Amino acid sequence: MKVIKYPQKSEWSKILARPAFDTSSLNATVSSILAEIKSGGDKAVISYEEKFDKVQLSSLSVSEKEIEDSDKLLSEELKSAIRTAKDNIEKFHTAQKFEPKKIETTAGVVCWQKAVGIEKVGLYVPGGTAPLFSTVLMLAVPAKIAGCREIVLCTPPDKDGNVNPAILYAAKVAGVNKIFKIGGVQAIGAMAYGTESVPKVYKIFGPGNQYVVAAKQLVSLKEVAIDMPAGPSEVQVIADETANPAFIASDLLSQAEHGVDSQVILTTTNENIIQSVVTEIEKQLAELPRKEIAEKALQHSIAILLDNEEELIELTNEYAPEHLIIETKNYIDFVDKIINAGSVFLGHYTPESAGDYASGTNHTLPTNGHAKAYSGVNLDSFVKKITFQEISKEGIKNLGSTIEIMAENELLFAHKNAVTLRLK
Template sequence: MEILKYPNPEEWAEILKRPALQTENLFGTVQSIIDQVRSEGDKAVLEYESQFDKVTLSSLTVSPEEIEEAENNVSIELKSAIYLAKRNIETFHASQRFEGKKVETMEGVTCWQKAVPIEKVGLYIPGGTAPLFSTVLMLAVPAKIAGCKEIVLCTPPNKEGKIHPAILFAAQLAGVSKIFKIGGVQAIASMAYGTESVPKVYKIFGPGNQYVTAAKQLVSLRDVAIDMPAGPSEVEVLADETANPVFVAADLLSQAEHGADSQAVLVTTSEKLLKEVMYEVERQLGYLPRRELAEKSLKNSKLILVRDMDEAIKLTNKYAPEHLIIETHDYSAVANEVVNAGSVFLGHLTPESAGDYASGTNHTLPTNGYAKAYSGVSLDSFIKKITFQEILPQGLSLIGPAIEVMAANEELDAHKNAVTVRLNTLK
C-alpha cells in the first residue's frame, strides 16, 4: 500500500485516481458479440457460452428441477441468513414507496405524479471469483416491491452447466421470474434485445467485469436503460486516533479481496494509527484464503495522512467513495459534512460487510467518483414517474394568456393557437 503524508490539495486529483477501466478499447470486440446475439439469438448465445464459459448447454433456461435441487443443497444456516437479509432489505426498500400528491398550482390547475413500475427488468449476477447471491437479493427484492411484472436473471454457469445453489435459492426466494445460464457480454445482449429463450427487458441492472461494463454502455446508447456507470469496487476508511487498527485493517482487506482492480483507501489524522494499520494489514493478510487477490488489490490502495479532520472531509468529498466507513470519535458530526459517497457506515462497529449483506441498504452503488452525481440502487431505480395535469375552465382563463405570450415569443404559433382556440370557447 502506498503511504502519502500531508499531500497538498493540488496533488489530490492525481493521488485519488482509480485503477483505470479502459472499456473504450473493448468496444469493437464487445459490439461484434452483441451484434451476433442480436441477429442469431440462442444459437449465438450457446456458441459464446461454449467459447467463454467452457460449457456445452442443451438449454439456457434453468429448470424447476434445478431450482428444487439447489434448495436442497443450501445449508439451513445459510438459508436462515438469506431470509434475515431479505427481510431487512424488504423493510428498508418498502419504506421508500412513493406517495404522489395532487398539487393545485393555481386555482383550476392541478398537477401530480404517479409511480409506475418498469414492466420488465434484467438482472446480471457475475460468476467470477465469488457466487454473489447477495446481489440477487439487492436487485430482485426492490424489483418485486416496485411491482415489476417480469424479473429476468442471467448468470454464468460452471463447466458442468450448473449455477451456484445459493444464487438459485436467493432468486427463487426474491421472486425472480426466469433464470438463464448466460454470462458476460452475451447475457447483456440477450436481455437488451431478446432471444428465442430470453425476454427483452427495458432496464438492466448488476455489476460485472470490464466486458460486461462495456456491453452495458453500448446497449444503453439507444436500446435499453441501465442502472448506472460501473467500475471496480472501492472503500475509504476515514479514521482518527480513536479508531481500532484491527477493525480498520479488516475493513480495507474486506474490500481488497473483491478483485485485483479494487481499491482501499485510509484517510487519517493519526500517524500512529496509520503505522498500526500497516502492521495489521500484513498480519491479517496471511490468514486470508484469497490472499493473492487481495495483495494485487493492495497495490492500488493508499494510506493517506492529513493534517486535520477538515482536510480529511474535503479529501473524502473529492474522492467520492463508493463505500465510506467513518471510524472517528465524533462520527455523526463528520458524516454531516459528507456530500459525495455511495453508502456511509458510521462508527467503530459498522463494517461495510453489513451493507454488503444484511443491514437492509443496497450494495449496488456508484463507483469511480460517480457518487458525485449518482445514487445507489433503490426502489426508485425500478419505477418511473408519470406526470399528470388537469385544467378546468377557470384555470385556463388564469394560465392561458401567459402561455400565449410565452409561445408567441418563442415563435411557436401552433403552441399559442392550441390555447387560443380553447380560450375562445370560454368567452
Template sequence: MKKYYNPKNSQWETILERPTQKVEDIEKLVLQIFNEVSDRGDEAVKKYSQLFDGNGSGELRVNKQELDAAKSQVSEELKSAIDLAMQNIRKFHTAQKTERVSVETVAGVRCWQEKRPIQKIGLYIPGGTAPLFSTILMLAVPAQVAGCKEVVLCTPPGKDGSVNPVILYTTHLCGIEKIYKVGGIQAVAAMTFGTESIEKVYKIFGPGNQYVTVAKQLATKFNVAIDMPAGPSELLVVADESADAAFVASDLLSQAEHGSDSQVVLVSLSKQVLEEVEVEIAKQIEDLPRKDIAKAAIEHSRFIFMESEEKALDLINEYAPEHFIICTANSQFFVEGIHNAGSVFIGNYTPESAGDYASGTNHTLPTNGYAKQYSGVNHDSFTKAITFQEISSEGIQRIGQAVELMAEAEGLQAHKNAVTLRLNKLKTPGNEK
C-alpha cells in the same frame, strides 16, 4: 500499498486514479459481441459463453429440476441468514415508497405525480470467483416492492454448466422464474436485444467487472436503461486515534478480496493509526482463502495521511467512494460534510459487510467516482414518475394568456393556437364555465 503524507491538491487526481481500463480499450470487443448477439441470438450467446466461461452447450434457461436440487444443497443456517437479510432489505425499501404528490398550482389547475413500476427488468448477478447471491436480494426484493411484472436474471455458469446452488435458491426464493445461465458481455447483450430464449428488457441492473460495466453503458445506446455504472468494488475509510486498527484493516480487506481490480483507500488523521492498520493488514491477509486476490488489490491501495479533517473531507468528496466508512471521534463532521458517496457506514461497529448483506440498505452502488452523479439502487430505481394534470375552464383562463405569450415568443404558433381556441370558446355566451 502506496503512502502519501499531506498530498497537495494538484496531486489528488493522480493519487486517486482507479485501476480500471478505459472504456475505449474494451468498447471494440463489447460492440463486436453486441452485433453478433443482435444478429444471431442464442447461437452467439453460446459461442461467447464457451469462450469466456468454458461452457456454451445445453439449454440457457435453468429448469425446475435444477431449482429443486439447489434447495437441498443449501444449509438451514444459511437459509435462515438469507431470510433475515431479505426481511431487512424489504423493510428498508418498502419504507422508501411515496404516495401520490398532488397540488393545485392555481385555481382550476391540478397537477400530480404518481410512481409506476418499470414493467420489464433484467438482473445481472456476478458468478465467477465469488457467486454474489446477496445481490439477488438487493435487486429482486426492491423490484418486488415496486411491483415490476417481468424479471429476467442472468448469471454465469461454471465450466460444468451448473449455477451455484445458493444463487438458484435465492433466486427462487425471490419469485424469479426466468433464470438464465449466461454471464459477461453476452448476458447484457441478450437482455438488450432479446434472443430466442432470453427476453429483451427495459432496464438492466447489477454490478460486474469492467467488461460488464462497459457493456451496460453501451446498452443505453440501444434504448435500454441501466441502474448506474457499477464496476469493480472500492472502499474508503477515514480514521483517527479513536479507530480500532484491526477493525479498519478487516474492512479494507473485506473489499480487497472482491477482486484484484478492487481498490481500497485509507485516509488517516493519525500517522500512528496508519502504521497500525498496515501491520494488521499484513497479519490478517495471510488467513484469507482469497489472499492472492486481496494482495493484488492491496498493491494498488492508497494510504493517505491528512493533517486536518477539512482537507480529508475535501479529498474524500473528490474521490467519491462507493463505500465510505467513518471511524473518527467527530464522525458528525464527516456525516454532514459528505456529498459524494454511495453508502456511508458510521462508527467502529458498522462494518461495510453489514451493508453488503443484512442491515437492509442496498449494496449495488456507483463506483469509479460516479457517486458524484448517481445514487445507489433504491426503490425508485425500479419505478418511473409520471406527471398528470387536469385543467378546468377556470384554470385555462388563469394561465392561458401566459401560455400564449410564451408560445408566441418562442415562435410556436400552433402551441399558442391550442390555447387561444379554448379561450375564445369560453368567451362565447353560454360557455363561460
C-alpha cells in the same frame, strides 16, 4: 500499501486516481460479441457460453426443478441468513415508496405524479470467482416492491451447466420470474436485444467485470437503460486514534479481496494509526483464501496522512468513494459534511460487509467517482414517474393568457391556438 504524508491539494487528484487498465481493444471486442448476439440469438449465446464459460448447453433456461432442488443443496443456516437479509432489504426499500400528492398550482389547475414499476427489468449476477447471491436480493427485492412485472436474471453456470444453488434460492425467495444460464457480454446482449429464450428488457442492473461494464454502456446508447456507470469496487476509511486497527484492516481487506482492480484508501490525521493498520493488514492477509487477489489490489492502495478534519472531509468529497467507513469518536459530526459517497458506514461497529449483505441498504453503488452525480440502486431505480394534469374551465381562464404570451414569443402559434380556441 503506499503511505503519503501531508500531500498538497494540488496533488490530490493524482493521488486519488483509480487504477487504470488498457481497454483500447475492449470496446471493439464487446461490440463484435453484441452484434453476433443481436443477429444470432440463442445459437450465438450458446456458442459464447462454450467459449467463455467452458460449458455446452442445450437450454439456456434454468428449470423449475433446478430452482426447487436448490433448497435441498443449502444448509438451513445459509437459507435462514438469506431470508433475514431479504427481510431487512425489503423493509428498507419499502420505506422508499413514493407518496403521490395532487397540487393545485393555479385555481383550477391540478398536477400530480404516479410512480409505475418498469415492466421488464434484467438483473446480471456475477458467478465467476465469487457467486454473488447477495446481489440477487439487492436487485430483485426492490424490483418486486416497485411492481416490475417481469424480472429476468442472467448468471453464468459452472462447467457442468449448473447455477450456484445459493443464487437460485435467493432468486426464488426474492420473486425472480425467469433465470438463465448466461454470463458476461452475452448475458447483457441477450437481455438488451432479446433472443428466442430470453425476453428483451427495458433496463439492466448489476455489477460485472470490465467486459460486462462496457457491454452495459454500449447497449445503453440505443437499446435499454442501465442502472449506472460502474467500475471496480472501492472503499475509503476515515479513522482517528480511537479506531481499532484490526477493524480497519479487516474493512480494507474485505474490499481488496473483491478483485485485483479494487482500490482501498485509509485517511487519517493520526500517524500512529497508519503503521498499526499496516501491521494488521499483513497479519490478516496471511489467513485469507483470496490472499493473492487482495495482495494485488493493495499494490495500488494508499494511506494518506492529512493535517486536519477539514482536509479529511474535502479530500473525501473529492474522491467520492463507493463505500465510506468513518471510524472516529465524532463520526456523527461528519454526516452533514459528506456530500459525495455511495454508502456510508458510521462508527466502530459498522463494517462495510453489513451493507454488502444484510443491514437493508443496497450494495449496488456508483464507483469511479460517479457518486458525485449518481445514487446507488434504490426503489426509484425500478420505477418511472408519470405526470398528470387536469385543467377545469376556470383553470384555463386563469392560466390561458400566460400560455398564449409564452407560446407567441417562442413563435409557436399552434401552441397558442390550442389555448385560444378553448378560451373562446
